[in-house]
Amino acid sequence: MGEYTDEAKVEDELQTEIGSGTNPSRSAVRRWITQAEAEIDERTLYQYTATDEVISVGTRPQDYMTFGRTWWPDPYNPRSGGLLPFIYRDVAYPSHLPIVSVSSLYVNSGVPGSEATWTQLYEFDTEDQTSSWTLDYIGVSGGRLGSGIRFYRNFPMTGSTRIKMTYLYGYNFSNSILEEYATKKVALQVLRAKAASEDMSIDLSTGVWGALYAQLVNRVEDLDDLFKGRERLIRRTHVPIAIL
Secondary structure (H helix, E strand, O other): OOOOOOHHHHHHHHOOOOOOOOOOOHHHHHHHHHHHHHHHHHOOOOOEEEEEEEEEEOOOOOOEEEOOEEEEEOOOOOOOOOEEEHHHOOEEOOOOOOEEEEEEEEEEOOOOOOOOOEEEEEEOOOOOOOEEEEEEEEEEOOEEEEEEEEEOOOOOOOEEEEEEEEEEEOOOOOHHHHHHHHHHHHHHHHHHHHHHHHOOOOOOOOOOOHHHHHHHHHHHHHHHHHHHHHHHHHHHHHOOOOOO
8 A cells, every 4th residue: 555645744744843742742643644545545546556356257148139240238228128239248347446557467268166277368459369358448328337358359258267467446646646635634633633732722723823724724625626526537437337
């Protein structure tokens, strides 16, 4: 997980010293730093690596032949009997979304229950037989399947332990922006603790720390709005609607 700020950065932000005998104490500030960084990672605001994640491939729905082409039922429009084109059948999604990039992908062609037989496949860039997949946005009429791995050759077999991939995922904000967010968020907690130690009824917005406090509050809110905006946009366009 990421390390975005530290005690020294918080001290620089506030131009004040934090130590074992200060209020708040060093242990409290370190705990707040851990909490702020955990929030960033829980929201996957940076980019993270999933290494050799194993994915199962479910049984495909019954195929339909219409005008010489293969189709299968549209999960977003079952009552109308809507059918999806065959090109949407062979799509895989890892457990972490959104996907930033894929560094390796293998398929297992072994018999179910036996030891896996992994064969590496490569993203499409040539017409050779190993270029078998692409990271693609899959959209359908009336819904979306988001960004996933689309196979167009060497399709994986159904069953458990069929795909193994290493990939980057997350909302991919820069480390410098996340550092600023974590540092300023912890600095706010330090100011609130200082105010509480002096007078539980103190109004930080009008006290000696007033101007800095207001600046920190506004900037933290602005950054949080920035994060939420990208989260909403990407969920709306690149995360399967069935997962939301």
